Amino acid sequence: MTDDSPLHALTASAASARLAAGTLTSEALTRACLERIAARDGDLKAFAYLDPDRAIRIARELDKEPRRSPLHGVPVAVKDMIDTADMPTAYNSPLFDGHRPSLDAACVAVLRAAGAVLIGKTETTEFAAAGRDAPTGNPHDLSRTSGGSSAGSAAAVGDAQVPLALGTQTGGSTIRPASFCGAYALKPSWSTVSREGAKFYSVSLDTVGWYARSVADLDLMADLFGLPGDPAPVAGPAGLRIAVCRSPEWESTEAPSRDALMDAAARLRDAGAVVDELTLPPRFDGLTAAHKVILHSEGRTAFLPLARTFGDRLHDDFRSRVENREGFSADDLIAAYDLAALCRVAFDGIARSYDAVLTPSAPGEAPVGRRPGNPVMNQIWTLLHVPCVNVPAFTGPNRMPVGVTLAGPRLSDRRLLAVAAALAPVLDRSAA
Amino acid sequence: MTDDSPLHALTASAASARLAAGTLTSEALTRACLERIAARDGDLKAFAYLDPDRAIRIARELDKEPRRSPLHGVPVAVKDMIDTADMPTAYNSPLFDGHRPSLDAACVAVLRAAGAVLIGKTETTEFAAAGRDAPTGNPHDLSRTSGGSSAGSAAAVGDAQVPLALGTQTGGSTIRPASFCGAYALKPSWSTVSREGAKFYSVSLDTVGWYARSVADLDLMADLFGLPGDPAPVAGPAGLRIAVCRSPEWESTEAPSRDALMDAAARLRDAGAVVDELTLPPRFDGLTAAHKVILHSEGRTAFLPLARTFGDRLHDDFRSRVENREGFSADDLIAAYDLAALCRVAFDGIARSYDAVLTPSAPGEAPVGRRPGNPVMNQIWTLLHVPCVNVPAFTGPNRMPVGVTLAGPRLSDRRLLAVAAALAPVLDRSAA
Secondary structure (H helix, E strand, C coil): CCCCCCHHHCCHHHHHHHHHHCCCCHHHHHHHHHHHHHHHHHHHCCEEEECHHHHHHHHHHHHHCCCCCCCCCCEEEEECCECCCCCCCCCCCHHHCCCCCCCCCHHHHHHHHCCCEEEEEECCCHHHCCCCCCCCEECCEEEEECCCCCHHHHHHHHCCCCCEEEEEECCCCCHHHHHHHCCEEEECCCCCCCCCCECCCCCCCCEEEEEECCHHHHHHHHHHCCCCCCCCCCCCCCCCEEEEECCCCHHHCCHHHHHHHHHHHHHHHHCCCEEEEECCCHHHHHHHHHHHHHHHHHHHHHHHHHHHHHHHHCCHHHHHHHCCCCCCCHHHHHHHHHHHHHHHHHHHHHHCCCCEEEEECCCCCCCECCCCCCCCCCHHHHHHCCCEEEEEEEECCCCCEEEEEEECCCCCHHHHHHHHHHHHHHHCCCCC | CCCCCCHHHCCHHHHHHHHHHCCCCHHHHHHHHHHHHHHHHHHHCCEEEECHHHHHHHHHHHHHCCCCCCCCCCEEEEECCECCCCCCCCCCCHHHCCCCCCCCCHHHHHHHHCCCEEEEEECCCECCCECCCCCCEECCEEEEECCCCCHHHHHHHHCCCCCEEEEEECCCCCHHHHHHHCCEEEECCCCCCCCCCECCCCCCCCEEEEEECCHHHHHHHHHHCCCCCCCCCCCCCCCCEEEEECCCCHHHCCHHHHHHHHHHHHHHHHCCCEEEEECCCHHHHHHHHHHHHHHHHHHHHHHHHHHHHHHHHCCHHHHHHHCCCCCCCHHHHHHHHHHHHHHHHHHHHHHCCCCEEEEECCCCCCCECCCCCCCCCCHHHHHHCCCEEEEEEEECCCCCEEEEEEECCCCCHHHHHHHHHHHHHHHCCCCC
């Protein structure tokens, strides 16, 4: 997207520059986004809640105020399992229809204080976990899924309805929808963005992240949230050391993701990057199973109050967790925690030898239907607590986007974004 | 406390038996607690919010309903940094005066669904972290602190105002006030009780726990929350293997805590337990420093939204975290995470050779004043994620209670409580 784009398709950075220069108002930008949403969202169904008058009123107020941050006046959509004090938050659960939180979630409070226009709430898998699927289609083919659980946020950004949107990831809920929808996304290092006020699934895994249409926009948000890592620009791709990691779950990939990874590696090599193959140590093979043990065991804790409060009215997927139908033991959970901890140390050691680790973002193109898709390419990285960036890199045989993931060591988020900014012009053909 | 106690001083187990037998109503029990509070709390100041009419109304309704659990009709107090949908939640912060959450915190929802009478909100250190101290005195000497941050919950249970109360621990906020107030307390294994809806400080450390006046009552709550570990009764103390651990922070202990530990060890030995000295491996010496790095670094994340929203109106203690005035780096945080992970594995291996690890609960008696006291005897165990039980064991030179901690391997909570039940008659002179 360039500065010549229609207003609704401006990146946040481009819009921010115009807002700062006084050549664009937040009201005009917000109206352009609302018009795009009105034109497209009846079919796409990215938004769970939208009150255009409210959004315009907020934008107009912000236009009168001194600028608080680079995001002042910029519309941001919020996944509807993240609490908002001035919009309903239903978690896509019939049990919370019309629920009105009394406080903003922590991540929303940061955006509100920065002067962002919190434009509306986006569809999610129920409680960002299981149960009901989001009704959202894929902006590139409405018969296909936008992925889950951050279905609406990925679709809204991929469809240029908004420049930025908040998501969360516990398995693959931020990065996989980004791959499916052709959006950029950051899943930050675990613990670096407060997850207070986002619905709980797994305290060890749940991570707030965001979608954008450029690496620069991901970094605008990373700066606002004070993410760790060196933000200095990185020259490249020439000379950067990239590790291509097929991942221990390579057998789950389909041809489009395999082709995307190999194509991305070839393009980086052609551009002068030093590209190595990385095979993770054998113990990493257990991480996907460990992720499931932690997810279900901590999910048992998280959903217990809902099961006790709502009984059979709670979707069976959640009662299954609470009843521990998989039969995971305390020893299973300890083994999973400890394997993850050991692999975190090992991965940091490996990843520090490279500028980025390149790996698939999803098994392939977005499937037909509305199921969220398989998180198998993402769970390992979520469990490792490392930052991951999705870069739209490839178009599959069905003309659907296929992304690649750039990952780095824990707490290197700003550095990883700087590397991603250097690589994106080569990886993302639409940006080139 | 025996079954002959006045109603307000009944344990939850004793009250529950009478409620089940129909010889006691929840209304009578609740009124007895409210009368005790009315008589004592003007000076003690354990409660931040109390509406007697509301509590009686709820108790009366519960008396008409079928019993939902052993806690049906039993009063439970809630630390005022844990959200309640029908009572204000102010976190002892002037910024949240009169704040009304729209939902119960997860732990409150479990109690409400079980039919507990959520009787009122108890005083806390601001955001259970720093800033303003709780105004609460110690029930054994009003000139002294009840400890923090769970000041009011420990004092209310220690003063026999309520049989049970919820607290939280990030450093020493559950166990240390229990030691100061002569209450039993459980800090469960990390991740086993949902902390959703309790104010955030440190996502790796924050743990919901509770106070009671017997081990059986701690276990009643542990059963309700589905805590892990084998709940089967344990015979003893004869034959039980107990490791006396002076802790790497032994230099911070004062004579009363040293005497309490040695006296407890001697009594257990006299009762036929096998008591060994345990010195933790040298790497454990770094855990207190690692705890501080994690606390401050994750506190930076947790308090960022408040700092951005309230600016200078937020207490400087929290702005200090957000500004990282201690200057902790990302590498410091990673080193702290990884040391903790390695020590968790090591401690489980050590602790599995024993039935319990016995260690101090606080440096000594409750100090004069209202400061929360030093958490140095608790931080290591919080960081190790292991369950800890405070047992009132000793009376210091100022006639103040001094507790000892029983700790076990991660996720052994019910087993640790069973061991504590076997040891308490020897350790707790008031129960003997």
